[in-house]
Amino acid sequence: MKFNHTEEIAQYTPHWQGERFANGRPKVPSDILRRMKKITIEEAWGPLWNRGYTFQFEGDFKIIHPQQVMVGRAVTAVMVPKRPDLHDALLRYGHEQEGRKGFFNQWVIDELEEDDVVVVDLFDKIFKGTYVGGNLSTAISTRTKRGGAVIWGGIRDNQQIVEIDNINVFYRGSDPTAIEDVTMVGMNTPTRIGRAICLPGDVVLATPSGVIFIPPHLAELVVVQAEKSQVRDIFGFVRLRDLTYSTAQIDSAWPVALWEDFLHWFGSAAEAQEYHHLNWDEELAEARRLGDQGSQAGVRL
Template structure:
């Protein structure tokens, strides 16, 4: 029989190993690096198509409801760099690295043209920053900013030229309510989980988070759906009538002998070359 001290040590080592394994979940997804090419392809799709793709796969909600475009022209796509804010507290303020070593400036320096800074606020009306801080994002050529909080100095931020998606705008001072605490950890933004490196796509309908690990699959489903919807729209334009004969359809469940299946066949889309049909789903 093994001595009890040995068993305790082994259990302790096992716990430490388990803790080490869990710690990996705080960073980017393993095996999920999104290439510039895939980013470009994801950005060519609508946020609706991406939401549909994740829904078909059974993933949790992916739209950040608390982030709307600051200007009608704003659209963004990039890899997530995350920043988490926590409610203000004196000891938090004293323990946070000061000046340029603060987590927010650490996050700023990680951002570039193919990155989107995603900031988790403690409340929708709290300010995550304004023109002086975000001047650095302009200098870095950041691909976009997304937050479920609010921003200050709206006109100036719009003039900076990078896409900004926020809950709203405000004149409040952020430090009075919250402080930046962690750069590039896993965060919750309007109840949606964001991991560093996830694809962030924003347009006039909102912002969608595409998990890095399944981004290629989501693109495949979403692109296929958009092609099909284009064909349906073309058909209804030429032959007006209720769209109910083609809708609703579920990716991976279109029947070959259905009105939609027959329409797609006239365009050369069949189970042999599409994953949208019954029995052809690859997810």
């Protein structure tokens, strides 16, 4: 086997048509990552669930910075319990054939780039399952700038890691022991994190609610749908406060007149300025289509 294999990564992610890193990992644009940081788990979850991606969320973590949202591109690793023959063969292969140094967890962190998040299946091992401590977390901070780690296993040196404020770490537990008796059988391969599956290049959205892994080809759609929901909610609150519409009108499909009111507000309201990159042609066209169908039905009656 090869670690971090370009052809395999491309095979895992065939729907991504955008830029890739040199190893084939999808490179979702930085602007999408920036915008993703402002949405909630629930807003991201809906578009994925409705498209059949029902195993993308896991919420059972401890968090180094509980109120700090983390967003980045996944770099994945799969660890298994140590079996000596397999362990020795893979460690030797990495050292001799791929020129890697140190232990398996160091290999993964050496691959990190800006805005990356390490996503590790350590089979929920905490005692002798501490994937990072103070040193490797510092390396993550230096390499990713604002990324971090999601570890289905343990960490150590919590008091040191909590002082690193530009990254976050989601983990299962902590222990003073060093990592031992584990073998990496995959780097940038499909990775299971609790109930969820993560692929290399997925956008990791990690909040106090938990972690959701967003396929790269759906990242922009997720962000746009979330932003549209947010700004429509803002408009709805404004119009409910001034008694223009009832809650039933705001919560139902909007007719053309309500859409036109929204678009007038959208173009001038200060609260909507950060959403001005959004386009509403499709929604307005659909409202007009439904309105025309209703009129034609009325004529037939």
